[in-house]
Amino acid sequence: MVQGCTSDAGKTTLVAGLCRVLARQGVRVAPFKPQNMALNSAVTADGGEIGRAQALQAQAARVAPTVDMNPVLIKPSSDTGAQIIIHGQARHEMDARAYHEYKTIAFEAVRESWQRLRRDYDVVLVEGAGSPAEVNLRDRDIANMGFALPHQVPVLLVADIDRGGVFAHLTGTLNCLAPEEQDLIKGFVINRFRGDVSLLMPGVDWLTERTGKPTLGVLRYLMGLHLDAEDAIATQRTASGQATHLRVAVLVYPRISNHTDLDALRANPALAVTWVGPGQPIPPCDLLILPGSKNVQADLRWLREQGHEAAIQRHLRYGGKLLGVCGGFQMLGLSLSDPHGLEGGGHAAGLGLLDMHTTLAAEKQLRQVQGQLCGVWAGEEAQLQGYEIHLGVSAGPALQQPSAVLRDSDGSLRPDGACSADGQVLGSYVHGLFDEPAAQAALLRWAGWQGAQAVDLNALREASLERLADEVEGQLDLKALGAWIEGN
Structure with missing residues (x-):
């Protein structure tokens, strides 16, 4: 141990x-x-x-x-x-x-x-x-x-x-x-x-x-x-990369979840990914991301208290792109309801950027998924794979223009997410949207980088694990460790 x-x-x-x-x-x-x-x-x-x-x-x-x-x-x-x-x-x-x-x-x-x-x-x-x-x-x-x-x-x-x-x-x-x-x-x-x-x-x-x-x-x-972080995230404003092609800002609300969704972007040297924590204004950027949340209504209140709702509207007026993932996707709709009190209960107005309503259901959706991004907004189809973890069930006209089509384990197809009519606002329930290089490149092109070059996050992770193992082999007394394992 x-x-x-x-x-x-x-x-x-x-x-x-x-x-x-x-x-x-x-x-x-x-x-x-x-x-x-x-x-x-x-x-x-x-x-x-x-x-x-x-x-x-x-x-x-x-x-x-x-x-x-x-x-x-x-x-x-x-x-x-x-x-x-x-x-x-x-x-x-x-x-x-x-x-x-x-x-x-x-x-x-x-x-x-x-x-x-x-x-x-x-x-x-x-x-x-x-x-x-x-x-x-x-x-x-x-x-x-x-x-x-x-x-x-x-x-x-x-x-x-x-x-x-x-x-x-x-x-x-x-x-x-x-x-x-x-x-x-x-x-x-x-x-x-x-x-x-x-x-x-x-x-x-x-x-x-x-x-x-x-x-x-x-x-x-x-x-x-x-390597995937267990939980912690730095909330001070820090940027990775050198914004040679795209500036990305990510809101860090109090109950942010699965911020590892952004690891592939942070690893891309051509991007500047900025975390926006408490008390910090949203900086000028090409792509603004609302990540997952463990308490969507509470984090939406926080977003408004920080003055970010007006900043999001300004970002869109100037032609910026907005992506919501899971809880962030739910925030983009007209309303949020929690009738069973799963995250504190109550009803709240959403940001009103997508014509849909979300209700928290008693049964959590847990599944690994694969599929492809829809070509309507991206101009192409790109393979993706990831996973879903959410209580929310969303419904409304916005879902008629999905962001992706997913294939379930039985081979059936179903739509996921939504895209606004003008193509500026995109939402999805899929975590890991950027992990597959093809999907990552398509999303970066949508955000404004036409010659987008993706990084292979899994390859980087594997290389890091090998490097880490080399360090452990070279610096630890594995003979003593092996004796304790054998003795147990």
Whole structure:
């Protein structure tokens, strides 16, 4: 098991790297995160929802992702409430205290998945959540030592030296644990190191002397990795690329979900992709994107409070293109209704840019999809594949001019999304619209770059996983790690 001193210490990345190292050796390996809290998710082939990080780790392991790899997924819909997903299906809406009481039930799902993975794979690499030193959450913990201790899983503790205070992180975390939990920690990994490692070694020696535990390796800070983020996104205004051909702006509302939809654009060096966070005006751009949302009405209110509705109208008057994905697509319509209180309830007027109404239904739509963009607006047809995760059901005349045609598993065709009559506004329920190079190029041409050149996001991801595995093989004591795996 890989646990971290903090969130974003490198747990997900280290597990992905180890998955690829073992897969290279012909080991049948699976990732496993008992409990994940994230708004970036993926859909498995059997129609379940898991954290996107576990789908990435499954790709690293060269196996298909399954719901057992992340049996408990928490998707926050407010500061205190969240949707609870068990074995890939939405089961409950709970506040934090109610979920804390529910953990004993959720742990049964964790145990079931653990047993199945242990049966089906040679090695299971477990990822913790947050930090095991969160003593306020020790009671009923199912994500860190609360899982590792009853199952006697050996633990690697990883810390991010780029944050500073790495030795305090490691020794402090260890000191917060009970003696039997300390015994499970077999060694440390220091992540994101820059500079001359020989200057770090006196500290590593001190750490071993102080704790009696070895440091298995120091991983360098690898720049330019194209790996799916588990959840976090920088909300300060930052831009990627050099706007040589197209300027793209993306609204970052409080409950943004699946912002990995934009990874392919951020990886394209000819584009400048700007995140627009709280208190920041929408900059001049060619393409404005409203991404997915876990609470569409609340994020639409936020959008209006920020003054973005008037800015969107101005963007369109000046000829800019507007794309809404999933929750962003729903915002483009005339109205939003939540009769079952799935995201807080109520009714709200949409932005009124597409003639349609959206109602949240009790059953979530979860499916992998493939199909093609419609030629009406793009002037061509382009293959796409992605996935759907949404509660909303949209209806209205706007849907008669769809943005894509999708093929279901039974071979039947169905329309998706909508396009405005003037071709300026486009919406779709499909996450991953830009991931396929052909679809990405067609969308960029629609946005104004006639000679659009797409990047192959999957190829970049694969190259990054190989690079990461090379680093893990070169810097970690895999012999010691292998001995612990064999002994377990």
